[in-house]
Amino acid sequence: MTDWQATRPGETSAPLPGRHDAHLVFIGRIRTPFVSRDQCPRQGSQDGPLCRVEIEPAFQPALQGIEAFTQLDLLYWMHEARRDLLTQSPRGGASTGTFALRSPVRPNPVALSRVKLEGVKDGVLLVRGLDCLDGTPLIDIKPHRCMHPASATTSPDKKPSPPTGAGRLHLPPQPSS
Amino acid sequence: MTDWQATRPGETSAPLPGRHDAHLVFIGRIRTPFVSRDQCPRQGSQDGPLCRVEIEPAFQPALQGIEAFTQLDLLYWMHEARRDLLTQSPRGGASTGTFALRSPVRPNPVALSRVKLEGVKDGVLLVRGLDCLDGTPLIDIKPHRCMHPASATTSPDKKPSPPTGAGRLHLPPQPSS
Numbered sequence: 001m002t003d004w005q006a007t008r009p010g011e012t013s014a015p016l017p018g019r020h021d022a023h024l025v026f027i028g029r030i031r032t033p034f035v036s037r038d039q040c041p042r043q044g045s046q047d048g049p050l051c052r053v054e055i056e057p058a059f060q061p062a063l064q065g066i067e068a069f070t071q072l073d074l075l076y077w078m079h080e081a082r083r084d085l086l087t088q089s090p091r092g093g094a095s096t097g098t099f100a101l102r103s104p105v106r107p108n109p110v111a112l113s114r115v116k117l118e119g120v121k122d123g124v125l126l127v128r129g130l131d132c133l134d135g136t137p138l139i140d141i142k143p144h145r146c147m148h149p150a151s152a153t154t155s156p157d158k159k160p161s162p163p164t165g166a167g168r169l170h171l172p173p174q175p176s177s
Numbered sequence: 178m179t180d181w182q183a184t185r186p187g188e189t190s191a192p193l194p195g196r197h198d199a200h201l202v203f204i205g206r207i208r209t210p211f212v213s214r215d216q217c218p219r220q221g222s223q224d225g226p227l228c229r230v231e232i233e234p235a236f237q238p239a240l241q242g243i244e245a246f247t248q249l250d251l252l253y254w255m256h257e258a259r260r261d262l263l264t265q266s267p268r269g270g271a272s273t274g275t276f277a278l279r280s281p282v283r284p285n286p287v288a289l290s291r292v293k294l295e296g297v298k299d300g301v302l303l304v305r306g307l308d309c310l311d312g313t314p315l316i317d318i319k320p321h322r323c324m325h326p327a328s329a330t331t332s333p334d335k336k337p338s339p340p341t342g343a344g345r346l347h348l349p350p351q352p353s354s
Contacts, residue, residue: 014235016202021314022254023197024285043322058191059284061263064274075252075287077199086238097241099318107236108201108316110252112289137198139285141276145220 010095013084016107026137027062028055030076035134037080044131046116053125053138060123063141067120071144072127077137078109114144187272190261193284203314204239205232207253212311214257221308223293230302230315237300240318244297248321249304254314255286291321 007013031052034040041048053074055063066072081104087095088103098106115129125141184190208229211217218225230251232240243249258281264272265280275283292306302318 012238014238017235019202020197020200021203022201022256024199024201025194025196026198027284058194059263059276061189061191062275062284063277064264064272065277066274068277073289075285075289079199086236087241095241097243098239099236100240100242100245100320102319102322106317107204107239108252110287110317112250112252112319114322140283140287142279142289143277145279145291 008089010089011085012087014086016083027059028138030136030138032130032134041131044113044129046129048128051127051130055123069143070117072115072117073142073144074113074115075140076111077139078104078111081105081109083107185266187266188262189264191263193260204236205315207313207315209307209311218308221290221306223306225305228304228307232300246320247294249292249294250319250321251290251292252317253288254316255281255288258282258286260284
């Protein structure tokens with residue numbers, strides 16, 4: 001099994017500053033078929049296995065209207081990753097800065113995946129496209145920006161993403177936000 | 178000036194749970210020309226103004242190799258946004274769940290922008306595509322996934338993103354990670 005804590009040649013670390021600049025509240029948990037790091041794909045695929053995103057009851061009202069979208073950005077907390085590596089040598093390759101990698105190991109181990117929403121029921125989202133360990137804490141859900149262009153919110157009398165199916169249209173990719 | 182704290186008709190709130198599930202350490206600050214919420218664009222544009230992303234000295238070694246990428250994902254903390262709204266009525270529109278919106282107001286106000294990297298010097302990234310207030314705290318930097326395909330890291334003798342210019346190729350968009 002991969003040792004998440006090992007340091008490889010060429011890797012450098014520094015203790016994380018002791019200060020806590022902001023705090024997160026986990027809004028739910030992600031259930032995947034991946035129970036060890038070795039089982040996690042390098043990157044999720046929208047043809048991958050169906051995963052469950054279980055939202056805490058207190059936050060379930062915030063899902064209202066989510067069913068209008070097929071593409072979501074999920075942010076989650078890679079709770080088993082160390083946070084102190086400044087350079088890394090993935091798979092024994094050359095030393096590279098942490099911010100030039102998408103490794104889980106980073107000062108703030110927030111991961112981002114774009115997923116395909118397959119269904120919503122009783123506070124659970126069914127999605128494809130995840131790569132994370134079973135039990136990973138969830139931080140945020142946003143409509144993917146290509147489905148939520150800035151122009152959709154410019155009319156004061158128009159709901160940004162009506163659950164009429166309009167939100168399911170694949171609009172051209174926009175510069176991000 | 179927009180009142181970030183006001184509640185509009187149709188909006189519902191609940192106190193954020195008191196627990197702190199994880200903590201963030203700010204890795205730098207973002208300098209933009211936008212000094213009030215009203216000046217911030219609805220969404221950043223890669224044709225927008227040049228912004229400075231100032232990395233704390235302790236984290237600057239983690240930038241090694243970043244110059245190989247032209248497209249980065251930046252994660253930042255919307256430090257002025259309230260965190261307790263479950264449904265919102267943007268611009269007076271219909272009530273919509275927070276997770277069906279990309280509003281700054283959310284339980285964990287982590288924003289995501291895809292930016293164009295124009296230059297790197299002395300621990301400062303020059304980028305276009307941001308929409309946030311001047312002084313916004315930075316949480317993370319990752320190569321955008323379309324420039325960092327999973328296949329790039331599968332060969333043990335190959336650096337994922339060599340600063341040779343190869344990383345600047347625009348590869349087809351991949352399912353996300």
